[in-house]
Amino acid sequence: MNAHTHPYITTGLASSKFGVPISEATRLYRLAATLPGLRADGLGMHIGSQMEDLSPVVEATRGLAHLAAELLAQGVPLQHIDIGGGYPIAYGDTQPDTPSKLAMAIEPILRPLGLLVLTEPGRRLVGAAGALLVRILYQKRNGNHTFIVADGGMNALLRPALYRAQHRLVAVRENTGEVQAQVVGPVCESTDVLSLEETAPDVQPGELLAILDTGAYGFSMASEYNGRPRPAEVLVDGAAARLVRRRQSHEEMMAPEIDP
Numbered sequence: 001m002n003a004h005t006h007p008y009i010t011t012g013l014a015s016s017k018f019g020v021p022i023s024e025a026t027r028l029y030r031l032a033a034t035l036p037g038l039r040a041d042g043l044g045m046h047i048g049s050q051m052e053d054l055s056p057v058v059e060a061t062r063g064l065a066h067l068a069a070e071l072l073a074q075g076v077p078l079q080h081i082d083i084g085g086g087y088p089i090a091y092g093d094t095q096p097d098t099p100s101k102l103a104m105a106i107e108p109i110l111r112p113l114g115l116l117v118l119t120e121p122g123r124r125l126v127g128a129a130g131a132l133l134v135r136i137l138y139q140k141r142n143g144n145h146t147f148i149v150a151d152g153g154m155n156a157l158l159r160p161a162l163y164r165a166q167h168r169l170v171a172v173r174e175n176t177g178e179v180q181a182q183v184v185g186p187v188c189e190s191t192d193v194l195s196l197e198e199t200a201p202d203v204q205p206g207e208l209l210a211i212l213d214t215g216a217y218g219f220s221m222a223s224e225y226n227g228r229p230r231p232a233e234v235l236v237d238g239a240a241a242r243l244v245r246r247r248q249s250h251e252e253m254m255a256p257e258i259d260p
């Protein structure tokens with residue numbers, strides 16, 4: 001099933017490493033029934049992430065429901081059906097499909113089965129709740145290109161480098177103009193960018209820039225690459241803010257190393 005999202009977050013193609021081909025499922029459930037240590041009482045799928053158009057999920061749900069009905073008719077004691085995740089959030093000005101639109105489309109497909117319906121809404125729950133704050137180190141001109149170099153890059157937010165994902169950038173100082181420049185990180189990789197766009201808020205060295213919608217696949221994908229400790233995490237609740245994870249120190253980063 002083609003999720004029509006970025007190839008790196010598509011999981012349901014025949015060429016993907018995930019799951020099993022639906023054509024093999026019936027044989028596997030029959031096999032499971034013969035194995036005393038296994039109770040195969042559910043059926044699940046996850047065809048991809050950040051699907052701005054959720055119609056591939058409707059189509060895949062139809063296929064999964066068809067299989068479930070077949071298995072139930074054969075006496076497989078199914079209890080639940082799991083339609084996976086992939087609900088999109090608006091990283092920019094787009095208006096992606098909503099979970100309620102999906103729910104209305106799949107309700108008539110799933111209800112006749114009488115099974116418990118499970119779903120796995122990942123980023124939809126937390127994606128918009130996070131922002132990464134980086135401090136600008138300097139602006140640099142290379143030929144015709146201007147780069148705004150920040151103190152955090154792919155080590156703190158991997159999504160632009162990994163998926164060519166575009167997040168919204170907001171200067172913390174109000175009324176900052178726009179400038180022809182690309183915001184990049186400090187890591188020694190050409191893919192170490194925080195934005196793919198050629199315009200950016202005109203943030204000056206020392207100022208803070210917020211990268212929005214980093215609540216999912218942000219800190220959890222952060223690394224120590226290039227000897228950079230992981231960032232701190234601050235919980236903001238209305239006007240109150242509190243540190244919930246302190247910045248990693250160099251000592252903590254090096255601590256697991258064993259002196260030969």
Ligand SMILES: Cc1ncc(COP(=O)(O)O)c(C=O)c1O
Pocket residue numbers: 046048049050084085086087120121122123124216
């Ligand atoms: C099996 C499974 N379910 C759900 C999700 C959540 O995906 P998303 O956050 O894109 O909705 C993932 C993410 O990789 C996953 O692998």
